[in-house]
Amino acid sequence: MTSETISQTAARIFNVVLIKPTHYDDQGYPIQWFRSAIPSNTLACMYGLAQDAARRHILGDDVEIRLHTIDETNTRIRPQEIVEMMRETGGEGVICLVGVQSNQYPRAVDLARVFRAKNIQVAIGGFHVSGCFSMLPEIPPEIREAQELGVSLFAGESEAGRLDGFLGDAFARQLKPLYNYLDDLPSLEGEPLPILPRARVRRTMGKLSSLDFGRGCPYQCSFCTIINVQGRKSRYRNADDLERILRENQAQGVNRFFITDDNFARNSQWEQLFDRIIKLREEEGMTFGFTIQVDTLCHKIPNFIEKATRAGANRVFIGLENINPDNLIGANKRQNKITEYRAMLQKWREHGAHTAAGYILGFPADTKESILRDIEIIKRELPLDILEFFFLTPLPGSEDHKRALAQGVWMDPDLNKYDLNHRVTHHGKMSDAEWEDAYRSAWKAYYTDEHVKTVMRRSAVHGLRSIKSLTSKLLMFHLMIKYEGVHPLEGGALRMKFRTDRRPGMKLENPLIFYPRYGFKTIRNAIGYWLTIRKFRKFQQEVVEAPDRETYTDTAIAKQSAQEFEDMELYHATSGGEKALARKKRDETIRKDAHLHAAE
Structure with a gap:
């Protein structure tokens, strides 16, 4: 404490x-x-x-x-x-x-x-x-x-x-x-600043702190709770607030942050905020590292990615959610355009940022087979570094939950399971066992040794510092899923368990059973950690020493071309993908015609 x-x-x-x-x-x-x-x-x-x-x-x-x-x-x-x-x-x-x-x-x-x-x-x-x-x-x-x-x-x-x-x-x-106070969302300008005591920050891996630049998101995703709690209108801290936050943290030796804004790209003050950070970095030599959350259209905002990375955004979380447009439309996430995914991800890569994406499993059209097919497409055709899987969950506070409750849909009564890592309802096409197996299989399918090495090779093209940073993140995700059985976002270093803290209603275990089992699992996991770390370091060394390290390319990171829209499975595996591609071609034709008319 x-x-x-x-x-x-x-x-x-x-x-x-x-x-x-x-x-x-x-x-x-x-x-x-x-x-x-x-x-x-x-x-x-x-x-x-x-x-x-x-x-x-x-x-x-x-x-x-x-x-x-x-x-x-x-x-x-x-x-x-x-x-x-x-x-x-x-x-x-x-x-x-x-x-x-x-x-x-x-x-x-x-x-x-x-x-x-x-x-x-x-x-x-x-x-x-x-x-x-x-x-x-x-x-x-x-x-x-x-x-x-x-x-x-x-x-x-x-x-x-x-x-x-x-x-x-x-x-x-x-x-x-x-x-x-839900009907009266306050302005954030001039308000006391979020800060954690240094002793508390030291209890996180990498001495990472947290802050928000703004709150609110303009979109209407049906699975989201944020829009119904923090509102759909952007509220933000101003640049002076931001500078005070950073200086106060810098004074206590904290310069790495997780920015919790659900969609920083929709903060109307993003440029002023980034400009202030850039000034502190380039004129005063202050150093910062940020993880930010953005949407899939952020690359369409002029200078957004350029200024974000200059300010120190080296890790980016993107709400990709799915590559089937029919699923996205069903969740009211119409802003996600799969025809823009590659351009957006490649632009972040070109500016040296690692990308992580959330991916939801259990949309109405999903089956285990379609899920695994889509993951292989992502691995082959999208230059993503980290992919985070979640069960589609009707979280209280979301439109999905409100609708399910009104319709009398079964939802697990144990709120403890509403962590996006457990199935809490039934699926229209998959049995409960199939859905749960699809979730486990998704993690295994993406984090294979072969794909881990591929992701490392893609990152190494941008330099040794890039691959070392990415390797630690890949390790974290691999270890939490394989050995700890928790979602990586809930993970950490060295699991602690206390016998008498067990959930009320569950029987306290005999000390002669609890402590030996806890000790054995801790040792077993430590051995597994050590072996995995050795393996990943070997992968990293192989990538670093590869003669084509700086010239490596593959389908995902190859320069974009018109032909990719004809060849890539991303656009042809689903009817929704075909429709999305047809809309893109139609829009491009309209833009070209408008340009010609303007020239005339």
């Missing part, structure tokens, strides 16, 4: 404990690591807001707000220790379970139940609570359960002084059952 004292002389202490909960694995143990992969941006935002409130003495000059931050993905929570800490400092405070997604909601309620039994105030906020209040006509049972425990619920965002009001109510022990 990381804590910060703003004042040392106040007569009273009010503890604000910010907890980002994890969720349970299939055996009922919290998914925790010695070092986790991805930091929590909500924790960073809430810490920044609470730190600002403490410095302004919003509870009075005689009250010290003492902040504590816990990211449960890399820190064990001991509720009794937190209770004793509060009692030792006067017994005043509030537990805030922040950024709680649907799969983390059961864990959050389990923690809340323990604290409420000790008469400690608890609030839960995040996408599950906000999504349910945003989209559902009635309060779902799990939300009512929390209310019956006396837990306060927070829907929406905490900027614009809302956290001040909440903390004031908590200090007076008059928390409201519900704080609902």
Whole structure:
């Protein structure tokens, strides 16, 4: 637990404990690591807001707000220790379970139940609570359960002084059952900045922190919760805000960030933000590395990719989702044009950025055979580095979930499984077993030794630094799927398990069984890790020493030509692909005719 004292002389202490909960694995143990992969941006935002409130003495000059931050993905929570800490400092405070997604909601309620039994105030906020209040006509049972425990619920965002009001109510022990700000999305300009304490950042792999430049996305994807919680209008921090964030992090030795904006390419202020970062890099010698999220049409924005990479965006996550246009249209993701995929990916490559793409399995037209066919097409024809697979999941807060609920479609009642790594509904064409097998097979099909080497060879064309960075990312994905059984985005280094932290309702295991099994699996995985690392390093060495390292080419990275639209299976494997190609040809003909008429 990381804590910060703003004042040392106040007569009273009010503890604000910010907890980002994890969720349970299939055996009922919290998914925790010695070092986790991805930091929590909500924790960073809430810490920044609470730190600002403490410095302004919003509870009075005689009250010290003492902040504590816990990211449960890399820190064990001991509720009794937190209770004793509060009692030792006067017994005043509030537990805030922040950024709680649907799969983390059961864990959050389990923690809340323990604290409420000790008469400690608890609030839960995040996408599950906000999504349910945003989209559902009635309060779902799990939300009512929390209310019956006396837990306060927070829907929406905490900027614009809302956290001040909440903390004031908590200090007076008059928390409201519900704080609902969904209908009033705040501006982000001039707001306190998201930041994580250095001690918290050090608990992530690569000392990675998190921040957001803006919120909101203009699109209407039916599986998405973000548009219904953060809105479809872009809200953003200005360049001065951004510079303050970067300088404050740089001062504590943090310069690598995961930018959580769902679609940075649609932030109307992207150019001013990138220009400010470029100025800091090129005029002051500051160094930054960013992972950003963009859409598949970002390359159409003049100078976007050029300025993004100059600013330090070296890894890019793209919502590819599928290569069958019929599936994309069915999910209301009409902005994705498969005829633009290669141009977009190649442009990122030309500017030195590695690309990762999300790919959803389980659209209505999918079968196991079509899924595996499409993965082979991607491997052969698209210059992607990392491919991340997800079950199509009706997440609470999405249009898909709202529709399924209204239609009485079966959905798994255990929210812990809503992590996009578990099947939680049935499929129209595949049996449950077939769908689950297709998901497992997809990972195996993409991350074969042969394709891993191919991806390395493509990256090595751009230099040795590029391939070394990519190899570590490929390793992470391979190891998490093969040995840990969790999605790589939930992964980390050295899995931690604690016998007594098992999910309530599941029997505590005998110590003589639990500890030997945990120790054996840890050792077995360590051996598997070592062998895999040796293998990948060998692949990397072979690629580095290849005589054609700088001249290597293949179908995916070959220069674009008109002929590719006739030859590539990407455009001919599905009827949707054929239609997309026909639309592209028709549009090009219209543009040429318009150009000729203009010239005349």
